[in-house]
Amino acid sequence: MKTIETCVSPDLLDLHELTNKTVIVVDIFRASSTMVTALSNGVKTIVPVRDLDQCMTYKEQGWLIAGERNGKQADGFDLGNSPLAYLNQQFAEKNVAMTTTNGTRAISLAKEQAAEVLIGSFLNLKATVNYLQNSSNDVLVLCAGWKGKFNIEDSLYAGALSQALGWKHDCDATLAMESLYGQVGADLNGFLQKASHAKRLQNHDLEKDINFCLDTDQYNAVVYLSEEGLKLKS
Incomplete structure (x- = not known):
């Protein structure tokens, strides 16, 4: 039987074996939610970049550049890190280079x-x-x-995924998060209003982003x- 495990921080990744595994990078508030939304709304390709300066060089190639640090749009960038910016096919057929505080770092690792x-x-x-059920890889x-610290929303996703897979x-992290998701999954939004990163975003008047990111199976x-x-799998 296939297995699933959870790494609760990129700083702990060297404690896990990645070879021959499918790694699912999750940054609910907001990078991974924004990436899924952008590609689902017609963006052709997103290149995740760790560094702001490196990301800026893509603008010279005619790409849109999206930059976020500490929850705010970086100076000189076309976009920040809001999934709402990509709705209604607004940037369909465009290529985007993106750098964020946490998500793009995790992808690079x-x-x-x-x-x-x-x-x-x-x-x-x-x-x-559905995709993982048809894959032969452990997850x-x-x-x-x-910034290297545990946060609850990303780890709750791991619990939701584990519960759905039934693997x-x-x-222990997967066990804990699956148990917690079983308790709070019916009211994710209510529970996660107390999360530290939700509070950071609330301080920037980004409640709409929070609500959108918790809208399951859109x-x-x-x-x-x-x-x-x-890219999107075809």
């Missing part, structure tokens, strides 16, 4: 050893579950966290990291 990297969010949970959920796991989309960048 995962791609070094993983057999495959997917992007997870509540917005495409069911589609991701590691890599939670982007906040074996010998991972997109039938599987997002994966190709050699060109993030």
Whole structure:
């Protein structure tokens, strides 16, 4: 039987074996939710970039550039890190280079050893579950966290995914998060209003982003990291 485990912070990734595994990078508030939304609304490719200056160089190639640090849009960038900016096919057929505080760092770490990297969010949970059920790989959920610290929303996603898959796991983090999701999953929004990163976003008047990111199964989309960048599985 296939297995699922959870890494609750990128700073702990070296404690996990990635070889031959599908790694699902999740940054619910907001990078992974934004990536899924953008690609589901017609964006062709998203290149995740760790560094602001490197991301800025894509503008010279005619790409849109999206930059976020500490919850705010970075100076000189076309976009920040809001999924709402991509609705209604607003940037269909465009290419986007994106750098965020936590999510793009997690992706860069995962791609070094993983057999495959997917992007997870509540917005495409069911589609991701269906894809994984038909894959032969074990799964590691890599939670982007906040600057190396544990955060609850990313880890709760791991619990939701594990519950939906019904796979074996010998991972205490997965066990804990699956149990917690069983208790609070019916009112994710209410529970996560107390989360530290939700409070950061609330301080920037981003409540609409929070609500959107917790809207489960809005997109039938599987997002994966190709050699060109993030794309939708066809």
